[in-house]
Amino acid sequence: MADAAAALAGAVVRYPGRPPIGPIDLTVAHGEIVALVGPSGAGKSTILRLLAGLERPSEGEVRRATTGATGFVFQAPTLLPWADALINVALPLELAGLAPAAARERAAAALAAVGLGDRLDARPRQLSGGMAMRVSLARALVTEPDLLLLDEPFAALDSVTRRRLIEDLHRLWSGRAPRPAIVFVTHDVEEAVYLAGRAIVLDAATGAVSASLASPGALPRPLDWRADAAYRHAVEELAAALSRAMPADQAA
Amino acid sequence: MSRLLPPLLLTILLLLTWEAACRLMHVPAYFLPPPSAVAIALVERAPLLAGSALQTFLMALQALLVAGLIGGGLALAVSLNRSAEHVVRPLAVALQVTPVVAIAPLVLIWAGLDHADRAVIALAAAVAFFPLFSGILTGLKSADPDLERLFDLYGANALQRLWRLRLPAALPFALEGLRVASGLAVIGAVVAEFVSGSGATQGLAWRLLEAGNRLRTADMLAALVCLMAMGLALNALVGLVERRARARLS
CATH class of the missing domain: 1.10.8 (Helicase, Ruva Protein; domain 3)
Structure with missing residues (x-):
């Protein structure tokens, strides 16, 4: 934990009139890229706000490496x-x-x-x-x-622009020393596998972490990695894990 | 130019109809003078009317300034404190729904009979206050919540948040409020002058009242035309300010 860029330990967030989110245990290592995947309402954006210190957990704790700033990219450019x-x-x-x-x-x-x-x-x-x-x-x-948080930043863009921005993000990340840790919220399993070294699936009912899948291969990705069997396999595996995390009425 | 032409033609047509009707039906001049008589009155009384128009214009501008300072200041204070709005807004609405004619005699007493101009400014400011206060308050709270979060993230202090986020976000709303307020300020000034009825203020409303008391209907209409022109001038001035500000904003 001491060498983590950020961590949540047993963090629970309660909003009035809604089921609580969590408890969430999540550790983001220095320089790691983590994708947060989950059905809407599972608390993905809440986790980012906790990590950024924009919100406090009702229970549990949030730990941040004491050095370094936090960067945040919202769903819209927000300029x-x-x-x-x-x-x-x-x-x-x-x-x-x-x-x-x-x-x-x-x-x-x-x-x-x-x-x-x-x-x-x-x-x-x-x-x-x-x-x-x-x-x-x-x-x-x-x-x-040293910690970059992105909340579905490319969701509104067309697929070509989106791919370019993902490549740019990898380039900017690998060009920096030390590399920043990135936590990336997405509902797109392909984007999650491609971009992150590790994908975390949140459960719709409890808001807790229901699965954590490591992506194969090295970051940044080789040019034609999307055609790779290992990539396809990881995407299917993540999609299956996400489907299990869906509430029963949405899974069909 | 092509946008101005049709309304201009309609105006000329209406004036010609009015002139012809007055002449053909021998309408008495005290009842309805023809537009030519109004035009003559306008020319004859031009210096007097221009002075009065300037007087009313300046009173309306001063009222807008007062209303802007008080409304803007209050909106700023209220925007900093979430519960303050629940305290202040009902009072602001109460002021808004009270007819200005009804409070005019009171304000005239308070201002003192020797200072009717102060009463006129105060009353015009009272009616111009609400759109400015309401517009600026809405604007100060209109900033994108994610931008507010961004300012939280980077540890912005209250002054930075106000200066770099909330004030620029409020500006379009303030301009909208100013547009409504400028129309109301003229109404407020005219009503207040009517109620004071003493001639101490020498504005356009007094010219209207004075001519009416003497049954000089053409002079009344001339004053009315001046009032209309002054309203348009104020509107154009506000529009100019608005366009300048918007061009800088986007």
Whole structure:
């Protein structure tokens, strides 16, 4: 546990009028990529908010490595609509008290790293969905976090853009030393197997971890890995585990 | 230009019909003067009317400023405290539903008979207050909840959150409120001047009242035309502010 980037130990979250979520035990090692898969309502987003410290558990505890920042990418790009890409990406640094000039310099570098070095002054409405999501990713990475949390970030994008962004995410992750830990929420089993080293299935009824499956192969993935039998097999295995975690009325 | 032409043609047609009807049916001038007589009155009384229009315009602007400062300040205070809205909003609604005509005599007493202009500004501000307060308060709470979470995540302080998130998010709502408030401020100013009825304020409503007391109907209509033009001018000014601000925002 001491070398974990983040961990939940027996964490339970109660919302009024709803069954409790958990107890959840989850340890994310430094530099690890974990996919959280589960039916809607199983508490995937809640786990991310717990890990980010945006919410406190009703019971149990959340542990975070004391060093390092947390990056968060939401389902939508969630950019300030009145500010350009550069200012949006510089925002976390400026909120932390960094001088605007220095913050914007680092923001420009972060935007260049996601391939938007020539769109620094673009407003969010001038960007496509994929580009806006890249800005959001640059904003999450600009603080050089050791834990990056992504809540179904690519769900609204077309499949080509989505694949490109997954490759970018792998590239950005493997290009950093030390590598950040990534926790990634998705409802897409193929995305989970491809992107993560480990997929965790949450149970719809209890919100607890019902299965944990390691993905085969090394990260980042080789070019034609989606055609690999090992990948197909892992996808089917994860799909079966997810189906078992579904409530009876949704499983059919 | 092509958008302006049809309403302009309709206006000219209506004016010609009015002129012809007055002449053909020999309508007495005290009852309904023809538009030509109104035009003459407008020209003859132009300096007086222009001065009065400026007076009313400035009173409405001052009222908007007062209402904006009080409404905006109160909305800001309320937005910082979740339970404060339940305390303040019913009072704001009560102020809104009370007819301005009914509170005008009271405000005139409080302002003092020598300071009718202050009463006019206060009453116009009272009617302009609600759309500004309500709009700004709604706007301050309109920021995307995920953006609020992002500011939580990066440990933003209250001032950073206000300046970098809530105020920019509130601006379109404040502008919408300003548009409604500017129309109401003119109504408030005119009503207050009617009620004061003393001529101490020398605004357009007083010109209307003065001409009415003397049965100079053409002068009344001329004052009314000026009031309409002034309302349009204020509307255009607010529209200009709105467009400038929106261009910067998006």
